[in-house]
Amino acid sequence: MELLSRIALLAAALSIAACTLDRTPIIPPATLHVSPSLFCPGDSLTVSWDARSMARSPGLCALLGRDYRRPVACADDRSCPSGGTCLDGYCCPGEVFSDNQGACPTAAGCYPPFNLSITSDTSARPLVDGDQHIQGEISVTPDSTTHFLLHLAQLGAEPFERSQSATLIQPGADTQVLHFLFGCNGATPGWQAVDLNALASEHVRIVLARNSSGHSLVLSGGDPLRGPVTLAPGESTELLNGKLTGRWQASLSPLDPAALQRPQCLATQNQGGWPDLEVTLVLACVAN
Template identity: 30%
Template sequence: MKTYLLLLCSVCVLSACSLDRSGLAGMPGGELSASPALACPGDTVVIRWDTQRPHHPSFCRFPNGNTPALQSCSSSRDCPIGGSACLDNYCNLCSAISNAAERRSECAAPSNQGCQPDLSARIAVTPAPTPPLAGGEDIAEHRGELTFVVQENSDIAFRSEVADPEGNRAGHPEWLGRIDLNARVEVVDPELLRTAANAYECRGSASWPSSRLEMMFPDASPRLRVLRVRNPNRFTVVGSIDGNPLRLEPGATQALGLLPQGLLQAQPAPEYLSTLPPVQCSPAFISGSYPNAPLELTLGCVAPE
């Protein structure tokens, strides 16, 4: 069946036709990521995908790991066919298949695992990167990765069709479906401003819970730095960032140059809190509240090493 699907795709390319996907049902599951998700111009981004489709022996063109019958083993000496290896306690000869694509998708390794159904997929990056994304067409592997160099905000789209009528032999009905996955890379050029809320909470006592910079700037490029922090409030804020003490007067800015990692904790200065109406915060009684202490963090990129 997989050979048929590849031939069908080739005919479509030669005849300039395209598969009408409008009637194909979307299938759940699948993962697509692009890392770093928060990047600097010139960063290499790694696209990873996994359709998470089930494995079954009937999906394999070369059954039993390319051996006559499924055979358990404790070492390669237990495997009678020359060149076969003991892989996860089963003899396996997928290495003898010369076609790399067939070896990966049509032969189970370990031999008892089974293969995944036919896949025809492609990955597009918008806007198109320079140099162009290599290997984004005619993808047959259910799991893999590609790379490209990012210069601006980019959207990554994974579009695929999965079909295997022979899946009936695995107890699956004949089906045709699509897997559509999307990811995005945000490029910091030249700077990015985000605000840490530092919100007041009564947790048995007055508190301004800390936040992790990794959560504020998830999957950030190693070239990114927290360049500075600014206090936009009309009162002084005290606290710390990644172990470094902070004290910012109203409207003041402090230069940092730190990696976007570690804890940020900030709250109104005690001398300011003493000027406010009384607040009661205990496990038994709550009355009034203190103000939040938001801070503005500015990220920027440093030159590659």
């Protein structure tokens, strides 16, 4: 507990010290992930964080105790200071290894003291309040569309924030727009697929698919049993109804006038191009 107390006291100083060194890395120091991002009443969401991209420094290992003033290389646990564990070639204090393994020293050093909090606009209290675990997750069951905000305060760096929202499906009123972007894959022209896996909870259903492009297209719903279906501009179909999953594919209908001008995908430049395509899916919820 002495080790955790020292780290907690140093982390608490973040709220007092006016440390404004700008060491913001190109890679964000932390990520926030909410899954699924489309959900139905009663569905649980997993809110997870990962702060392993914070900058490490060998000098910061001294915060782990006198025996860890620098990263200590090891071959096994016997090579480590008393109570330490050998992890990936470096010694880790027993307390850190058992409670917060992601914070164990590496060749790059140790993480700075930090506080991590997650709040939401549908909860009066923080979901995560001043946590010092490098990675973690919680489960929540909101009753409306929710905006989540991660706040990371670390010693010697500007505060960092990341946000993500999860949408509660209003039956028949909510939609998901799929954008199929045109591009060249080597010498072959085509459209990028849209991956809907892990986007929605198992209770979300497609009840209508509408061609919201200005061109006739051929659409497949990520399953051999769903499509292909040809849709004129503005035309809708129920033939692709079902779960919001799979890798969806779209292409110009051969009957569309734009299909007559085939683009050339060259090594140095592309000549001509087919239009991007768009499909709107109307969503609803189903009971268990």
